[in-house]
Amino acid sequence: MKYLYILLCAIALSFTANAQTDTLPAYLQVPYIPPFKIQLADSSWYSKANLTAKKAVLILYFSPDCGHCQLETEELITRMKELKNLQVVMITSKSYADMAFFANHYKLRRFPSVKIGSDPQRLITNFYNVKFTPFSALYDKKGKLLKVYEKGIDWKQLVSLIQ
Numbered sequence: 001m002k003y004l005y006i007l008l009c010a011i012a013l014s015f016t017a018n019a020q021t022d023t024l025p026a027y028l029q030v031p032y033i034p035p036f037k038i039q040l041a042d043s044s045w046y047s048k049a050n051l052t053a054k055k056a057v058l059i060l061y062f063s064p065d066c067g068h069c070q071l072e073t074e075e076l077i078t079r080m081k082e083l084k085n086l087q088v089v090m091i092t093s094k095s096y097a098d099m100a101f102f103a104n105h106y107k108l109r110r111f112p113s114v115k116i117g118s119d120p121q122r123l124i125t126n127f128y129n130v131k132f133t134p135f136s137a138l139y140d141k142k143g144k145l146l147k148v149y150e151k152g153i154d155w156k157q158l159v160s161l162i163q
Contacts, residue, residue, distance in 0.1 A: 025127075025128060025129035026127045026128075026129070027127055027128050027129075027137060027145065027148070031144060032139070032143050032144060033048055033051070033057055033059070033139050033143045034048070034124065034127045035047065035048045035123075036048055036089070036091065036119065036123060037119075037123075038089070038091055038115070038117025038119050039117050039118050039120070040115060040116065040117045041100040041103040041104065041108075041109070041117070042109075045117075046089075046115050046117055050115075051087055052087060054141045054142075055085065055087050055141060056085060056086050056138065056139060056140055056141055056161075056162045057086070057087045057088075057089065057138075057139040057143070058086055058087070058088045058089070058136055058139075058158070059089050059091065059124065059128075059136065059137045059139070060072070060076075060088060060089065060091070060136045060153075061090075061091050061092070061125065061128065061130050061133060061134065061135040061136070062090055062091070062092050062102075062133050062134045062135075063092055063094055063133045064092060064098040064099060064101065064102035065098070066133045066134065068133065068134055068151075068152060069133050069134045072134045072152060072153060073090075073102075073106050073108075074106075075153070075155060076088065076114075077106065077111075079155060079159070080113075080114075082159050083113070083159070083162070084113070085163070086113065086162050087113050087115075088111075088113060088114045088115070089115050089116075089117075090108070090114065090115065090116040090117070091116075091118075091119050091124045092116075092118055092119065093119050093120065093122045093125050094118065095118065096118045096120075099116065099117065099118040102116070128148075131150070132150060132151055134149075134151075134152060134153070135148075135149070135150055135151075136148070136149040136153050137149075138161060138162070147161060
């Protein structure tokens, strides 16, 4: 597991240093959930190893000050009953304080299947080559990439993919 983490980090970092535009981003070359480590709003740490096995995962990269991200979060909250079979990992590279304020504002702690945290190393930003927020990647129960949403989630499609 440790070697996989090192390999994925090396791949992600190589893409940030590579000036060629015709190469695939790391998430397409390694279509599995990346080994992330985020600091949650309660100051604890959460990683890929903490995910529930055999359950679909949505990695939602956001910025607390992004209006579209705020709307996406509101939509997520209204659809929580439909998304009961989905683990949601909301990740930002903004400051811990901004992330914690966002989490408290939307009262995300009330949803056990939603984890929100800060990625100070920007592993997720680099792995997905994020250009716009919100950015989301949906993975199936085996951790294999199903769909990427680069400019907002198609919620109808997402619900159909996880059922």
